[in-house]
């Protein structure tokens with residue numbers, strides 16, 4: 116029998132008969148403000164799974180080492196078992212969200228070079244900002260490991276900025292998480308969906324991501340469906 120290993124805000128992780136493989140179940144739950152805002156949204160789990168599977172497959176085909184093995188049902192995928200490094204690795208191409216609120220900058224400023232930030236993954240502490248020397252002092256990741264994560268993040272940014280541009284979406288910012296395999300290799304983990312990135316429609320500048328939910332801008336599922344439809348047109352189905 117499969118055992119539940121972890122139940123998070125939007126996903127569950129289950130064991131499988133293979134010790135190195137985990138089954139991820141995407142749930143119909145949306146959260147914001149670190150879980151303080153929470154709602155059931157029918158169909159969301161399926162949309163996140165489909166979008167993330169398509170993107171991870173695309174990244175894998177373009178040379179990025181990821182945990183993704185394959186999608187196994189509408190709401191489930193199989194991934195390689197990794198030890199998650201407790202960092203949120205954020206890249207920003209355009210000012211938005213906390214960058215704008217923190218520095219009093221209007222949303223929409225296009226940066227000359229991507230802004231890179233790291234946050235310590237901790238619900239109790241509200242995911243505080245953490246710099247390189249703090250990461251070293253707390254032995255969260257070595258300098259080399261951190262460099263590897265940034266190398267991968269920069270490649271992901273290039274690949275996905277170009278991919279989204281082809282479907283008339285601007286990749287404003289995104290958050291990645293990484294894990295270490297039993298062989299000590301750092302690979303991309305977690306998910307890539309409009310839950311953890313900001314996408315603006317190239318022409319209308321309409322929000323096509325979780326800000327629709329965070330800011331009560333309208334119906335989240337129809338926006339995610341639109342992102343999926345555009346991706347499927349470009350990449351085919353999973």
Ligand code: C5P
Nearest residue numbers: 211212213214288289290310311312313
């Ligand atoms: O909130 P903030 O502007 O710092 O978010 C930057 C990017 O990181 C956004 O795309 C957001 O969706 C993502 N993020 C995330 N999980 C968090 C914090 C931010 O996916 N806990």
